[in-house]
Amino acid sequence: MDVTSIFMIIAILAGPIIAVQLTRFLDADKERKLRKISIFRNLMATRAANVSHLHVESLNAIDLEFTSPNEKKIREAWKAYLAHLNENPVNMTPERWNEKRLDLFVDLLFEMGNSLNYNFGKTHLKSAVYSPVAHGNLENDQIEIRQGLKALLKGDLVLPLKVINLHIAEPVSAALEGVKEQKE
Numbered sequence: 001m002d003v004t005s006i007f008m009i010i011a012i013l014a015g016p017i018i019a020v021q022l023t024r025f026l027d028a029d030k031e032r033k034l035r036k037i038s039i040f041r042n043l044m045a046t047r048a049a050n051v052s053h054l055h056v057e058s059l060n061a062i063d064l065e066f067t068s069p070n071e072k073k074i075r076e077a078w079k080a081y082l083a084h085l086n087e088n089p090v091n092m093t094p095e096r097w098n099e100k101r102l103d104l105f106v107d108l109l110f111e112m113g114n115s116l117n118y119n120f121g122k123t124h125l126k127s128a129v130y131s132p133v134a135h136g137n138l139e140n141d142q143i144e145i146r147q148g149l150k151a152l153l154k155g156d157l158v159l160p161l162k163v164i165n166l167h168i169a170e171p172v173s174a175a176l177e178g179v180k181e182q183k184e
Helices: 003-045 053-060 069-086 094-115 122-127 133-154 170-183
Strands: none
Touching: 003 053, 003 094, 053 069, 069 094, 094 122
16 A cells, blocks of 8 residues: 555545534634624613613623634723723712713724624714613613612601592491590
8 A cells, every 4th residue: 555545545534524623613613703793782782771781791791702812902991991880980070980981881892893893983883872761761760669669668768648538437437426426
């Protein structure tokens, strides 16, 4: 048997194994990319609802999925954003803190978009979002209701009652008249 025959036999035996391994590698790579796109989509979809569970869950998944060396800018933007979210804003007004939060979040979305081949500018990421006023009103109402109910259940708040029409049954009314007469 010559060297060419040996290589042919090895190629025939190893070919399917290599093909399966290559397919597995490509599928795993595709899954990683889909998870990254899912995180980006969730953050884009919830950028006006930054306290939603999906938004927070997606932020926390960044460390798990964006791990390659060429995604360093994403991890740095995430670290800067996370540091700002966790800081106590004693040195700035709530408006200034929120403005900086939005800028850092836009930086994160920008880096993620570039990595995933989405060409969104920072201005677009910051301003092209729809958030109905009704959603904000609903959220504020829910907060007020929860706080009021909590205060009521803790005993910090009393429930005011106002009797408008008090109808007393006839036997009770007669008994009350008898009590009145006895007192006089």
